[in-house]
Amino acid sequence: xxxxxxxxxxxxxxxxxxxxxxxxxxxxxxxxxxxxxxxxxxxxxxxxxxxxxxxxxxxxxxxxxxxxxxxxxxxxxxxxxxxxxxxxxxxxxxxxxxxxxxxxxxxxxxxxxxxxxxxxxxxxxxxxxxxxxxxxxxxxxxxxxxxxxxxxxxxxxxxxxxxxxxxxxxxxxxxxxxxxxxxxxxxxxxxxxxxxxxxxxxxxxxxxxxxxxxxxxxxxxxxxxxxxxxxxxxxxxxxxxxxxxxxxxxxxxxxxxxxxxxxxxxxxxxxxxxxxxxxxxxxxxxxxxxxxxxxxxxxxxxxxxxxxxxxxxxxxxxxxxxxxxxxxxxxxxxxxxxxxxxxxxxxxxxxxxxxxxxxxxxxxxxxxxxxxxxxxxxxxxxxxxxxxxxxxxxxxxxxxxxxxxxxxxxxxxxxxxxxxxxxxxxxxxxxxxxxxxxxxxxxxxxxxxxxxxxxxxxxxxxxxxxxxxxxxxxxxxxxxxxxxxxxxxxxxxxxxxxxxxxxxxxxxxxxxxxxxxxxxxxxxxxxxxxxxxxxxxxxxxxxxxxxxxxxxxxxxxxxxxxxxxxxxxxxxxxxxxxxxxxxxxxxxxxxxxxxxxxxxxxxxxxxxxxxxxxxxxxxxxxxxxxxxxxxxxxxxxxxxxxxxxxxxxxxxxxxxxxxxxxxxxxxxxxxxxxxxxxxxxxxxxxxxxxxxxxxxxxxxxxxxxxxxxxxxxxxxxxxxxxxxxxxxxxxxxxxxxxxxxxxxxxxxxxxxxxxxxxxxxxxxxxxxxxxxxxxxxxxxxxxxxxxxxxxxxxxxxxxxxxxxxxxxxxx
Amino acid sequence: xxxxxxxxxxxxxxxxxxxxxxxxxxxxxxxxxxxxxxxxxxxxxxxxxxx
Numbered sequence: 001x002x003x004x005x006x007x008x009x010x011x012x013x014x015x016x017x018x019x020x021x022x023x024x025x026x027x028x029x030x031x032x033x034x035x036x037x038x039x040x041x042x043x044x045x046x047x048x049x050x051x052x053x054x055x056x057x058x059x060x061x062x063x064x065x066x067x068x069x070x071x072x073x074x075x076x077x078x079x080x081x082x083x084x085x086x087x088x089x090x091x092x093x094x095x096x097x098x099x100x101x102x103x104x105x106x107x108x109x110x111x112x113x114x115x116x117x118x119x120x121x122x123x124x125x126x127x128x129x130x131x132x133x134x135x136x137x138x139x140x141x142x143x144x145x146x147x148x149x150x151x152x153x154x155x156x157x158x159x160x161x162x163x164x165x166x167x168x169x170x171x172x173x174x175x176x177x178x179x180x181x182x183x184x185x186x187x188x189x190x191x192x193x194x195x196x197x198x199x200x201x202x203x204x205x206x207x208x209x210x211x212x213x214x215x216x217x218x219x220x221x222x223x224x225x226x227x228x229x230x231x232x233x234x235x236x237x238x239x240x241x242x243x244x245x246x247x248x249x250x251x252x253x254x255x256x257x258x259x260x261x262x263x264x265x266x267x268x269x270x271x272x273x274x275x276x277x278x279x280x281x282x283x284x285x286x287x288x289x290x291x292x293x294x295x296x297x298x299x300x301x302x303x304x305x306x307x308x309x310x311x312x313x314x315x316x317x318x319x320x321x322x323x324x325x326x327x328x329x330x331x332x333x334x335x336x337x338x339x340x341x342x343x344x345x346x347x348x349x350x351x352x353x354x355x356x357x358x359x360x361x362x363x364x365x366x367x368x369x370x371x372x373x374x375x376x377x378x379x380x381x382x383x384x385x386x387x388x389x390x391x392x393x394x395x396x397x398x399x400x401x402x403x404x405x406x407x408x409x410x411x412x413x414x415x416x417x418x419x420x421x422x423x424x425x426x427x428x429x430x431x432x433x434x435x436x437x438x439x440x441x442x443x444x445x446x447x448x449x450x451x452x453x454x455x456x457x458x459x460x461x462x463x464x465x466x467x468x469x470x471x472x473x474x475x476x477x478x479x480x481x482x483x484x485x486x487x488x489x490x491x492x493x494x495x496x497x498x499x500x501x502x503x504x505x506x507x508x509x510x511x512x513x514x515x516x517x518x519x520x521x522x523x524x525x526x527x528x529x530x531x532x533x534x535x536x537x538x539x540x541x542x543x544x545x546x547x548x549x550x551x552x553x554x555x556x557x558x559x560x561x562x563x564x565x566x567x568x569x570x571x572x573x574x575x576x577x578x579x580x581x582x583x584x585x586x587x588x589x590x591x592x593x594x595x596x597x598x599x600x601x602x603x604x605x606x607x608x609x610x611x612x613x614x615x616x617x618x619x620x621x622x623x624x625x626x627x628x629x630x631x632x633x634x635x636x637x638x639x640x641x642x643x644x645x646x647x648x649x650x651x652x653x654x655x656x657x658x659x660x661x662x663x664x665x666x667x668x669x670x671x672x673x674x675x676x677x678x679x680x681x682x683x684x685x686x687x688x689x690x691x692x693x694x695x696x697x698x699x700x701x702x703x704x705x706x707x708x709x710x711x712x713x714x715x716x717x718x719x720x721x722x723x724x725x726x727x728x729x730x731x732x733x734x735x736x737x738x739x740x741x742x743x744x745x746x747x748x749x750x751x752x753x754x755x756x757x758x759x760x761x762x763x764x765x766x767x768x769x770x771x772x773x774x775x776x777x778x779x780x781x782x783x784x785x786x787x788x789x790x791x792x793x794x795x796x797x798x799x800x801x802x803x804x805x806x807x808x809x810x811x
Numbered sequence: 812x813x814x815x816x817x818x819x820x821x822x823x824x825x826x827x828x829x830x831x832x833x834x835x836x837x838x839x840x841x842x843x844x845x846x847x848x849x850x851x852x853x854x855x856x857x858x859x860x861x862x
Binding site for chain 1: 812815816819822823826829830833834837838842843844845846847850851853854
């Protein structure tokens with residue numbers, strides 16, 4: 001064990017001072033823990049013999065946010081057992097005793113986490129089986145409701161440091177799965193057909209003398225038989241979409257990419273069939289099937305990426321709690337019942353405990369509290385709400401239990417309005433057809449014209465060769481290398497970006513990043529963490545020291561949920577100062593401060609002094625007794641690591657940086673000067689942010705936006721390219737093109753370089769495909785093409801393109 | 812070379828069989844999670860049970 005002063009928590013790796021940390025003996029070795037929550041988790045894991053988790057995990061766990069000390073299932077979870085919810089979350093199985101449910105997991109970070117969750121749940125009574133999908137982070141659990149229940153399952157997952165929600169499968173999710181499977185089936189058939197047809201084509205390429213006409217005939221017809229399902233089944237969506245595009249040409253005045261592809265496929269299959277019947281030339285079925293397989297494979301990857309993106313409405317459902325506590329009869333007694341939020345009616349009275357998310361828009365009655373609206377408005381400090389004030393769904397209640405009269409639910413809430421603004425921004429976002437895709441489109445059209453022209457030419461010179469040349473031009477030119485050039489490079493760079501911590505949701509991201517001219521940064525939650533930190537204590541009275549003042553303050557703040565209280569307690573725990581024992585109970589005067597005997601702790605008005613003049617502060621709190629001021633505590637917002645790396649990369653590339661936020665202008669200004677950002681705006685609503693981006697875009701700027709809150713969602717959606725910071729709101733993620741999963745912003749600087757490299761490799765790939773075609777097409781047009789050489793050339797160029805893209809795996 | 816008259820129909824049967832397996836695998840969620848199971852096999856605790 002380390003004997004240094006600082007020790008790392010065994011579970012979450014938080015640094016603790018030697019004396020303050022908890023020690024626990026697990027299997028003969030003593031370990032340090034930062035808090036009782038981490039200790040409880042480690043004890044649970046140890047008691048089940050799952051210690052191997054700590055050796056195998058590849059990322060450290062985060063500090064548990066939920067109090068795990070008492071072993072009882074909290075009330076907020078018990079509501080999930082309500083019979084009115086069971087039809088939404090439970091599905092029957094073949095065995096009448098057993099039911100199936102799907103849980104959405106959070107905080108799963110590595111394979112060891114998956115393993116731990118599976119092992120821990122399997123050890124619970126009544127759990128029959130569990131399967132966790134690592135990619136979608138969903139767990140399918142089959143259990144016996146007689147022995148255990150949904151609340152118990154969720155609680156068990158929380159007990160080992162993860163979070164879970166019951167997942168209600170929606171119609172759109174089911175359809176997405178069907179679409180995915182359908183396309184994968186088509187890709188599979190095309191790939192099998194391709195491999196087999198190539199095998200049958202081999203003898204005709206090598207031209208061994210043994211190949212007598214009757215065997216050649218047999219091989220040709222077998223190839224034809226195997227190409228048939230590739231054309232009729234696998235390529236069906238291509239033909240359908242092409243037909244659709246042609247039919248509506250009169251209205252839309254444009255043809256999509258599928259038209260030339262369908263034309264090439266149809267023509268070459270018909271000519272191939274004719275030459276098989278007439279036995280007068282190569283059928284090129286191998287190239288045909290290969291082309292279909294690669295086109296469909298590229299589309300499959302595109303579909304996967306597209307389905308990862310959430311719609312605004314779906315994210316809204318994730319953002320708000322599913323359950324609320326409703327007073328059965330508010331005017332008569334205080335009995336409450338947990339009901340699903342969807343069953344709430346207007347003018348119902350509901351109760352929200354401190355630390356919970358408010359599920360509806362409503363007015364406060366009979367008590368006041370402080371509410372954190374930072375996700376909704378970007379305002380970093382909690383706002384005091386008094387009786388009669390409106391509170392918004394999606395904000396956190398921080399201080400007191402409150403009662404709310406329901407004014408709006410679901411889509412009609414303030415957050416629902418932001419979600420629909422997001423959907424609107426997403427739908428009007430110009431579809432970014434990448435330059436390289438446009439190129440490919442022009443190339444295919446050129447190819448068809450060239451094929452028709454040369455076949456027309458041969459019709460006059462030697463009509464017997466017209467068909468052969470037509471097909472030779474269409475197929476011998478290298479559609480494979482061309483169709484592979486972009487998807488392979490993008491797939492490889494997406495993998496590398498994911499390793500660095502950026503998940504790419506929309507495929508255009510890498511190309512767009514190279515074009516960025518302006519970067520818009522959100523303040524709260526993006527460059528700062530929206531979490532205050534005690535930086536200094538000023539105005540200290542003679543008879544008090546730094547430590548004693550902090551000891552008094554932390555004793556008074558103990559058990560408070562206000563962010564400044566947390567910051568004081570954190571500082572006290574970090575410095576390992578023992579709080580004093582107060583002789584009088586602490587009285588909380590909402591919006592002002594705390595009082596215990598003659599000690600008073602609160603804002604400057606409450607104490608009766610002038611506030612400390614200092615800019616850019618998160619806030620200040622003053623401690624006084626009957627003799628006057630004892631000390632003033634000064635807090636600063638904590639900044640996110642890696643901001644400087646990102647900003648220096650931006651100045652290198654000549655990108656203009658803007659800082660805009662819903663926070664007040666003075667604070668924003670202070671942070672802007674801190675980071676030397678010239679353009680800054682404060683007190684911005686989500687609509688203002690949306691308009692700010694539109695104005696920039698109207699000036700012809702190409703905007704990258706980075707944000708985290710619900711209020712950033714429309715901003716992220718309307719920017720040309722956008723990144724949501726990982727721990728942020730699901731709604732923000734829905735609007736973004738990429739999601740940063742790391743705590744620091746530093747990887748983004750590297751992502752810029754990766755994007756440049758990706759672009760240069762795509763260009764190189766296209767250049768290669770172009771050169772190959774410049775040589776191959778004239779040869780095919782002259783009718784000199786030799787299928788044997790064409791086959792090798794095509795395979796080699798495809799291989800070259802793939803290997804070139806592979807270089808992006810390392811940066 | 813006459814063996815081709817048997818081998819080629821056989822290969823066709825084989826490919827139909829493989830296509831059916833593929834279809835079965837897709838239907839049974841085998842392609843839903845391509846990352847987890849690969850790691851899961853490394854997590855299996857195959858050290859001898861002590862106690």
